[in-house]
Amino acid sequence: MxxxxxxxxxxxxxxxxxxxxxxxxxxxxxxxxxxxxxxxxxxxxxxxxxxxxxxxxxxxxxxxxxxxxxxxxxxxxxxxxxxxxxxxxxxxxxxxxxxxxxxxxxxxxGLGELLQRLEELRRRLAGEGLFDAGRKRRLPFLPQRIGLVTGRDSDAEKDVIRNATLRWPGVRFRVHYAAVQGDRAASEVTAGIAALDADPEVDVIVIARGGGDFQNLLPFSDEALLRAAAAAATPIVSAIGHEADRPLLDEVADLRASTPTDAAKRIVPDVGEELAALDGARSRMSGRIGQLLAHETERVGQLRARPAMSRPERIVDERAEELVRWIARGTELAERAVADRERELSHGRARLGALSPRATLERGYAIAQLHGAEAGAVLRDPADAPAGSELRITLAGGRIGAASTGPA
Structure with missing residues (x-):
């Protein structure tokens, strides 16, 4: 055509x-x-x-x-x-x-530009220390109430609650529903963190989502949400469930769980495992106490079998005999010491009497002393008593006065 x-x-x-x-x-x-x-x-x-x-x-x-x-x-x-x-x-x-x-x-x-902005935000928050391991808080061993931020009727909510309840049936939840993708997600998740953090009964907060592609996870790298998580007084668990594209919330959170199921396993202990551990500890304690009691019973038996414990009066008898010997020995030594001191005293008295001035006077000697201004001075030289000097003569029977006629 x-x-x-x-x-x-x-x-x-x-x-x-x-x-x-x-x-x-x-x-x-x-x-x-x-x-x-x-x-x-x-x-x-x-x-x-x-x-x-x-x-x-x-x-x-x-x-x-x-x-x-x-x-x-x-x-x-x-x-x-x-x-x-x-x-x-x-x-x-x-x-x-x-x-x-x-x-x-x-x-x-804008994927390249978006990745660049996320990397800049990552470096800035890391520089502020929001990713530091030292600021991350330890989760309580057994939280009484778990706060959960997740989508309404989501699989993530069911996984967390089901697995946590299986591990510890008594655990309780307080769920805050929020959009987990789209424009409202960041603000609603941030509001959920604030609400649960203000609840004094909530011991730990889990933010859960069942994975997703890179763009769907962008709200969990929002700066306002990250700063709210970092400022929360309650420990935060990030359970976004995506390994390839990890949002920045994983870095800020106190604990990162790979999936919501993994989060449930890590925030509550397994009651079966804990009961088994208690039984094991109780068994070990009983065995140890039994061994200790048996050892102490044997030691007490050995102590009671010793002579000092079987016939304690023997020690008293032996010490009584020894005490009598020491008393006799002490008496003998004391009497000997007293006799020795009496002899020494008698000899000392005889020597003292022989050296006494009175013994010299009794043999006819006298002591001449000046009487007057130089009273008490013993005369040793006739020149010290010129004629007319008053004298005081000490004899064995007493003192007499006299006057010097000068050297003879």
Whole structure:
């Protein structure tokens, strides 16, 4: 069929096929273009992806196709609600009269810029010490009430409560429901932390979500949420459940659990294990006390078998005999010492009497002393008593006065 170049008129209209061919030519001349929009439909069939992309502001939607060869090269996971930038080539299907676009490349909007901002926030918070191990608090051994921030009717809520109750049936929960993805998630989770932290009955707070892709986890790297978690007086457990893309809440929290189930296992002890440990401790204590009592009983028996304990009066008898000997020996020594001292005293008295001036006087000697200004001076030289000097003569029987006539 020849190509129609003449304009279409009422009298000479184009066939539908001609119009469709021209539309296809016009669309094909557009080539590849970069477009931005929101994924409203994402279906995987036979390795190919079929979906729809909606304008962010206007009411405009196009269908797109990602062939298997392109889908296998995509480095990220995509889902409904993601904001993306796509390299596409529009195609007009003549037979069906529909416009579709073929996707050659696809990425999340601003992913590189977003990663850079997260890395800058990570460095800043690390510099402030919010990630330091020294500031992390230990969880109580057995919390009486667990605060749980999670989505309403979520699998994460069921996993935490079920597994914690299985481990310790008496544990109680206070649940604060919050959005765990989307624009409201960060503020609602922050409000949940504040509410549970203000509750004096809550001993530990668990923030739980059942994993998700990178963008869905972004609220858990919000700075306001991170600072609220760091400032909380109650220990925080992060149970976001994603290993590849860890949100910054994992770094700030006092404990990071890999999944909500793992969080339940780490915040409450297992009652069976604890009872078994108590039984083991009780058995060890009983065995040890039994050994100690047996040892002490044997030691007491050995002490009682000693002679000092079997016949204690023998020690008294032996010491009594020894005491009598020492008394006799002491008496003998004392009497001998007294006799020796009496003899020494008698000899000393005789020597003293022999050396006494009175004994000399009794043999006829006298002591001449001046009487007057130099009274008491014993005369040893006649020149010391000139004529007329008053004298005092001491004899064995007493004293007499006299006057010196000078040297004879």
């Amino acid at each position: 020849a190509e129609r170049t003449d304009p279409a008129t009422r009298d000479a209209p184009w066939p539908v096929g001609v119009m469709s061919d021209k539309i296809a030519e016009w669309v094909d001349r557009l080539g590849q273009v970069w477009v931005e929009g929101e994924i409203t439909q994402w279906q995987l069939r036979g390795g190919h992806v079929y979906g729809k992309l909606r304008d962010l502001e206007r009411d405009a939607t196009v269908s797109f196709t990602v062939w298997r060869s392109v889908a296998q090269r995509l480095s990220s996971e995509f889902a409904q609600g993601d904001r993306v930038i796509a390299l596409v080539k529009p195609n007009f299907w003549v037979k069906g009269g529909t416009l579709t676009v073929q996707v050659f490349d696809l990425s999340h909007v």
